[in-house]
Amino acid sequence: MGTVYNEVKTIIDSLEVGDSDVITLPSNLSAFRKYLSEISKRESKKFTTKILNGKLHILRVKYSNIYSKELE
Numbered sequence: 362m363g364t365v366y367n368e369v370k371t372i373i374d375s376l377e378v379g380d381s382d383v384i385t386l387p388s389n390l391s392a393f394r395k396y397l398s399e400i401s402k403r404e405s406k407k408f409t410t411k412i413l414n415g416k417l418h419i420l421r422v423k424y425s426n427i428y429s430k431e432l433e
Contacts, residue, residue: 365389369396373408376421383416390417 372382387393394410401408407424410417
């Protein structure tokens with residue numbers, strides 16, 4: 362798990378719905394996105410990412426689940 366997991370956790374812990382963060386493109390982007398997905402599922406949070414100009418933009422979006430009627 363290691364440093365990529367810790368990097369993801371540190372970045373997303375401070376983001377509230379509607380917040381975004383711009384970071385340098387991680388060297389292991391697939392692992393970064395994998396851990397982002399795992400953490401967000403476990404914590405019922407949703408994020409979207411986009412690469413622009415060599416930077417990774419991470420945006421926290423509202424989480425909703427129509428089956429369990431959860432809404433953040």
